[in-house]
Amino acid sequence: MFEIRVICDPDDTDRVIDTLGSxxxxxxxxxxxxxxxxxxxxxxxxxxxxxxxxxPAPEQAYATAPSIISEIGWVARTAAERPFGTEMSREFWLRKAALLDRIALGDNVAPPVSDATTDADRAARRLMDADDAAVICDPRHYVRQQYAHWATESTS
Structure with missing residues (x-):
């Protein structure tokens, strides 16, 4: 960490701070x-x-992912089998976020017919919260990175 000192016209102060912040x-x-x-x-x-x-691009991140239908089944079963009041695992949040991301990607190809993008963003943020991720990025990019890493580790 270091300090920057600037002397500027009062009308330029916000612009200077915003520019340095970028x-x-x-x-x-x-x-x-x-x-x-x-x-x-x-x-x-x-x-x-x-x-x-x-x-990673979605195609790379999800190259070995099970079908969307299979993942819907896994997420639903895992949620239903969880004892009431217990926390879901990181794997659950990751696979749910990746599933919703994949569904939302389909909305980017055709006219959206669902709230998939909103749901994917919400699930991605939930995963970042669970991971206590101290990164500033598009939450869905984070999901793809984490899913690609998880998929590689789980098949090793």
Missing amino acids: VFTTWSAHRETTPDGSRTRVHLSVEHRPAPQEW
Whole structure:
């Protein structure tokens, strides 16, 4: 972490902070007026952003996945067999999120006839919460990455 200090026109303050926020991860911004009152001093605590990750394409992530119908059955059975009040496993949340992602991908090809995209996003965020994932990305990309990794590990 390091600090950036900027002195700028008060009208430019928000734009300067937003621009720095697009390049760095910002932690805090402190603003104060210069003694003569004509400028604004901005102190930002920032950190370099990690290099962008390569996310697997859906075709790559789901290359060995069972059929959608088979996965619907697995998710439904697993949910039904869970004793009341117990937490679902990470595998459940991952496979459910991947299933909904795959269904939503079909909505991208044809006109949407369901809430699949909304449901896929919600399930992906649930998986990220379960994993306590400290990444900033499209949640469905995260699901694809995690599913591809899980599929590789589970067949090894």
